[in-house]
Amino acid sequence: MxxxxxxxxxxxxxxxxxxxxxxxxxxxxxxxxxxxxxxxxxxxxxxxxxxxxxxxxxxxxxxxxxxxxxxxxxxxxxxxxxxxxxxxxxxxxxxxxxxxxGRGFPLEELKDHDLLFVAGGIGIIPLRPVIKSVLARKSEFGRVILFYGMKHPDEWLFRDEFAQWEARGADVRVTVDRPVAGWDGHVGVVTTLLAEFQMCGEMIASLIVGPPVMYKFVLLGLSAKGLRDHKTFLSLERHMKCGLGKCGHCQINGVLVCRQGPTFSYAELKDLREALLG
Ligand SMILES: Cc1cc2nc3c(=O)[nH]c(=O)nc-3n(C[C@H](O)[C@H](O)[C@H](O)COP(=O)(O)OP(=O)(O)OC[C@H]3O[C@@H](n4cnc5c(N)ncnc54)[C@H](O)[C@@H]3O)c2cc1C
Ligand code: FES
CATH class of the missing domain: 2.40.30.10 (Translation factors)
Structure with a gap:
């Protein structure tokens, strides 16, 4: 039934x-x-x-x-x-x-845009369904770029899927925070990948999920490159109970993360100082 x-x-x-x-x-x-x-x-x-x-x-x-x-x-x-x-x-x-x-990412509004995904650690989890949905309808979107940072290669989630995403047209860059024996890929926090990032124009959107410390530096890096606040999206994690906007556990200055989020545009969060402090 x-x-x-x-x-x-x-x-x-x-x-x-x-x-x-x-x-x-x-x-x-x-x-x-x-x-x-x-x-x-x-x-x-x-x-x-x-x-x-x-x-x-x-x-x-x-x-x-x-x-x-x-x-x-x-x-x-x-x-x-x-x-x-x-x-x-x-x-x-x-x-x-x-x-x-809660509210998902506004995927339909992002059609025809180049999409930059920035994930730190388990932040790849909420982005995986977006990446897979976009790559399944790749002709409706522009470039798809993924920057993924982790502390250690042993923490790499969905590792075998990254090659499939590349094969479907995504430009994928992976980094570990510090040198690790056996790792010959990029070393440095995920923001170091932004230095190589070249994109300009109105039709660019970014989707970012990671630990609070990552948000601060990624957001600074993206706004320095001219990415618009209303086209930058984040997902927040807060302690939750009901998940329905009833108990108030997830509230940040009157905003109920479980109901109005957990995804927000940076334009919506910019004046909510506590939101990005974790
Ligand atoms: C919207 C949202 C989506 C999430 N998605 C995932 C996911 O996909 N995968 C995943 O592994 N985890 C996810 N989490 C975090 C997950 O909810 C917590 O790890 C979980 O509630 C811990 O429950 P527990 O009973 O195992 O731990 P507990 O025994 O309650 O506590 C263990 C530790 O986890 C901390 N903790 C407890 N509840 C939370 C919470 N809600 N958020 C953050 N820390 C908490 C406690 O402070 C404590 O340090 C998400 C949280 C939110 C709010
Ligand atoms: S978890 Fe109860 S109001 Fe958000």
Whole structure:
């Protein structure tokens, strides 16, 4: 039986883990499906509240693009109670899902634009569904450029997909913060890649997701290159409970990140000083 959209926001609907794979030491990718075959109906950049039965609930980004045969994915770092309990589950087990929640990236408004993606660490998770959606409709967009920075190559998420994205026309650059034995790629924080970045004109948009410290320097670098605030998009992570704009946990000076975000344009955040401080 299909439930209506409102039910799915308030009441967890059970989904089955159909595949679980360890991506790095602390991140695991789960492929999920509702037993009745109903799709999630999300937009790239939205999140869900995922509950492990008997343990609790956590906000988690939807890591896959829409329309994958009724399946959807989450990539979860093991940090505490809920995420550790989820890591102990395996194929066939059930989890609760509320959502999709929040506002996704405005992909349709970005048609015909060159797109610059800047991801730091697990910031690649919310950008992956956007990148995959854009590359599936590449003729509707301009250039696709991805800068990805991580502390250590062992933390590289979706590593095998990067070659596929390049094969589909994306210009991909990867960097690690400091020299590491065995790494012969670019070294330096992700902002060092911006120095090589040449783009000009109105039809450029950037999508940035990473730790708060990264935002400050990437935003400075992009505005020095003339990128417009209303065409620069970010995703914020805040402590959340309801995910529905009811409890106030995620509030920053009256802005409810769970409902009005988690994606925002920089123009929307510029005067909200606390937003980018973490
Ligand atoms: C919109 C949104 C999307 C997210 N997407 C992802 C994702 O795709 N993958 C992923 O691995 N994580 C994601 N997170 C972070 C994830 O929600 C937290 O790691 C999770 O809630 C921790 O729950 P826990 O019970 O395992 O940890 P707890 O036992 O509650 O705490 C462990 C540690 O994590 C910190 N923590 C707890 N809740 C949060 C929170 N909501 N945000 C940040 N830190 C928290 C605590 O301060 C503590 O230090 C997202 C958070 C938000 C708000
Ligand atoms: S998490 Fe409850 S209002 Fe945002």
């Amino acid at each position: 299909n439930c209506n959209a409102d039910d799915r926001l308030y009441t967890p609907k059970l989904a089955r883990i159909i595949q679980a794979s360890q991506l790095t030491e602390s991140e695991r990718l789960f492929r999920l499906r509702f037993p009745d075959g109903e799709g999630l109906g999300h937009k790239p950049g939205q999140f869900l509240e995922l509950s492990v039965l008997g343990v609790g609930e956590a906000p988690i980004t939807i890591a896959s693009p829409p329309d994958e045969d009724g399946c959807f994915e989450v990539c979860v770092r093991k940090v505490g109670n809920v995420t550790s309990a989820l890591h102990r589950l395996s194929e066939g087990d059930l989890v609760g899902i509320r959502g999709p929640l």
